[in-house]
Amino acid sequence: MRQLAIQLDDQRTAFEPGENIQATIEWSLPYEPQSLEFRVVWSTAGKGTPDVGIEHTTTIDSPRQQDSRRIELKLPAAPYSFSGTLISLVWALELVVLPTNESFRTEITIAPGAREVLLQRVAAK
Amino acid sequence: MRTMVPARKNPFATGRILQLRYQFRESAGDGWPQLLGELKLLSYRAAIIGPHGSGKTTLLEDLGVRLQRDGFRIHPVFLNEQNRDYPADFVRRIRDHLTSQDIVLLDGCEQLSFHNWWRFRWQVRRAGGLVITSHRSGRLPTLRDCETSACLLADLIDQLLGAASSIEQCQVEQLFLRHRGNVRNALRELYDLAALGEVFPTRNPTHHS
Numbered sequence: 001m002r003q004l005a006i007q008l009d010d011q012r013t014a015f016e017p018g019e020n021i022q023a024t025i026e027w028s029l030p031y032e033p034q035s036l037e038f039r040v041v042w043s044t045a046g047k048g049t050p051d052v053g054i055e056h057t058t059t060i061d062s063p064r065q066q067d068s069r070r071i072e073l074k075l076p077a078a079p080y081s082f083s084g085t086l087i088s089l090v091w092a093l094e095l096v097v098l099p100t101n102e103s104f105r106t107e108i109t110i111a112p113g114a115r116e117v118l119l120q121r122v123a124a125k
Numbered sequence: 126m127r128t129m130v131p132a133r134k135n136p137f138a139t140g141r142i143l144q145l146r147y148q149f150r151e152s153a154g155d156g157w158p159q160l161l162g163e164l165k166l167l168s169y170r171a172a173i174i175g176p177h178g179s180g181k182t183t184l185l186e187d188l189g190v191r192l193q194r195d196g197f198r199i200h201p202v203f204l205n206e207q208n209r210d211y212p213a214d215f216v217r218r219i220r221d222h223l224t225s226q227d228i229v230l231l232d233g234c235e236q237l238s239f240h241n242w243w244r245f246r247w248q249v250r251r252a253g254g255l256v257i258t259s260h261r262s263g264r265l266p267t268l269r270d271c272e273t274s275a276c277l278l279a280d281l282i283d284q285l286l287g288a289a290s291s292i293e294q295c296q297v298e299q300l301f302l303r304h305r306g307n308v309r310n311a312l313r314e315l316y317d318l319a320a321l322g323e324v325f326p327t328r329n330p331t332h333h334s
Contacts, residue, residue: 045132045135045138045140046132046133046135046138046139047132047135047138047139047317048139049139050139050140050143083131083132083133084131084132085130085131085132085135085321086132086320088131088133090133118131
């Protein structure tokens, strides 16, 4: 059986900038991976070419085929999750298996009030 | 008043378009086995030609993945109107290590002058293959001439929306003609329409065979 999962405590997916979070990562693979990486990443989406950045990586070397780990970390203070019509910035937590690059991803919000900043359209004069 | 669609939910966001793979004309019996067989017959030296936004880069990228699966080492280099300089660093890095198991993929060959094209071709001559994209034929035997059509555009729209779209067949044809067959630019126009909430999936097919 093949399974990768990230379980955030309290099932929350929206957080304040710089908030401490706790999660459980789980994996069950038909082979012993070289390593696993838990990443906090941002990416852009919209009309332009996507950009991506990795803000945090926790590496688990020589993991067993099946296991789980607790993760505790402080989320980045910036940039905030935001969306306009042309571009969005999206934060996500990723669990990546190396060297196969199989992965599991769950999107989160990092912004004041734990709410994505919405860029409003300005009416033309 | 329609609701504005945030960029991350826009079905025509660039990231989603980049995930589309090259569409073969399967009704004409075309597909990867045929293309790879033809490439082998051309000794892995060939060109993918077509106008702007016709899928040349997509086909070249997909080809690179398949060649890697077949055991080749792939060396891609990309040129465009903003990046037209001779790829001297790329050539310097690989030319002394090329063997028959290496294939160079040059995207945007039309950016190289006649002199620089022959210079590049000479400097990577030890590679097992060289596949280029270009707007016009002539520099290497043509492997595929990427053609677009309103039907192709309609299929891509359906893939991006995950269902039949709200766009009528005639609107797709007008969109295709307005952009002179440049599918990439047609999809970019749809991005703007989707952002305004004017393009959305429907339950029942409304158009095209």
